[in-house]
Amino acid sequence: MLISMKIVIISSLFPPNSYGGAEQIACAEAEKLAREGNKVIVLTLKFDKGYACSTSDAKNLQIIEVSHKNIFNYYNIGKKSICLRFIWHIIDTFNFRLANDIAEILKRESPDIVTCHNIKGLSLLTPLKIKKLKIKNYAVVHDVSFYTPSGLIEWGKEKSWEHMGVLTRIYRFFTRRLMSYPEKIFFPSRWLLDFYYKNGFFINQEKLYKPNELGFVCENKSVDSGGKVANNFLYVGKIEHHKGILLLLDAFERLKPTNVTLDIIGNGVLMSEVKKHAQTNPNIKIHGQISREKLPEFYRNAKAVIVPSVVYENAPNVVYEALSCGVPVIVARIGGACEPIIEGKNGYIFNPGDVDDLVEKMKKYL
Structure with missing residues (x-):
């Protein structure tokens, strides 16, 4: 197949050194473009531990890693104090040394298009450098991190x-x-x-809605391998406060199901607290972090997937993955996470932070 275009994808993190859904989307886009015959270069941060980024064996796909040139790598930002994060954000906003390094790579590679995904950690001066090089530049916005440094609004x-x-x-x-x-x-x-436009961002730029396409090819039914109707709820995500995991545990324990389990997939700072709940409730099953290849089996065997976030979400991959497997989703009415849900058809929406409302929605699948 002839190579039609040379495309650079800029993403601060890239699998396996990923933190959230943005990196999965960037990876899927890179692989798709490469399969279509384009020459694709992924520009990403070098991981502190020296693990090289990798992806599938897609042809025409190259990964270039750059040093962060900040006080610590973006991947570790969640582990640092507020003071250190403040200093990090100042440096990242005006990290001209890193922006110059990226500009030199772009000069050498001379791509037709540069698409920026999450550029936190890769200097916010980078889009300016791209413009000065007169290279066509697109950006995919995944969260509210241009509005507030943490990227989380509770x-x-x-x-x-x-x-x-x-x-x-x-x-x-x-x-x-x-x-x-x-x-x-x-x-x-x-x-x-709408959020960014109302807050004065991207006023004179072309703004396009492009829903996530990250999903699985699954049988559209929720049954286990034995043919029995699925008898468990499923949570997939970070085990952290902003994802609403404690709210979900509270709701599940109020539900008091005798023959229904709650499967929890993921890892995070609240894992020890989640394990305490599991020790007193045998119906809570913790699976930890698993590979993406194993997720479809869990989705197929779920009554419903629950997304109980207490922060404004954009378009969580878990919602689209579950729906692609024909599994209904119970999601908080906050941000864009609930946009694909038609109540009573492919899931239910509950009021954010409202444990009683979440319990009522879970009862619909008992």
């Missing part, structure tokens, strides 16, 4: 100092301008597109 705390304080407002002043250079901006949810 329900009921939208007006907190973290998001409305002077330092955050200064941060937004610069991110609005530094992200004004890509020609097209793609959003996986309509909610995220």
Whole structure:
């Protein structure tokens, strides 16, 4: 197959050194473009431990890693203090050394298009450098991290100092301008597109809604290998406060099912607390982090997948993965996560943070 275009995909993290869904989307896009005959180069951060990034055996796909040139790697930001994260964000916003390194790579490779996914950790000056090189530049926005440094806005705390304080407002002043250079901006949810537009971002750029296509080829039924109707709820995601895992555990224990289990897949800082719940409730099953290849089996065997986030989500991959397997989703009415859900048809929507409402929605599958 003839190579039609040379495309650079910029993503601060890339499998196996990934943290969330944005990296999975970037990986899927890179592999798809390579299979279509394009020459694809992924530009990503070098992992501190020296593990090389890797992907499938797709032809025409090359990975170039760059050093972060900051006080620590973006991958480790969640483990650092507020003070260190503050310093890190200042450096990242104006990391001209790293932006120059990226510009030199782009000069050498001379791509037709550069698509930026998550550029946190790769200098917010990078889009400006791309524009100066006169290379066509697109961006895919995955979260609210251009609005607030943490990228997390908790329900009921939208007006907190973290998001409305002077330092955050200064941060937004610069991110609005530094992200004004890509020609097209793609959003996986309509909610995220509207959110940024209402807050003064990407005003003069072409804005396009492009839903996530990351899913599985599954049988559209929820049965186990023995042919019995599935008898468990499923949670897939980080074991952290903002994902609502504690809310889900509270709801499951209030539900008091005798013959239904809650399967939990993932890892995170709250794992020890989740294990305490599992020790007192044998119906809670912890599977830890598993490979993506094993997920379809869990989806097929679930009554429903529960996405109980307490922060504004964009378009969580777990929602689309579950629906692609024909499994209904119970999701919080917050952000764009609930956009694909038609209540009573492919799932239910509950009020964010409302454990009683979540219990009522779970009862519909008992």
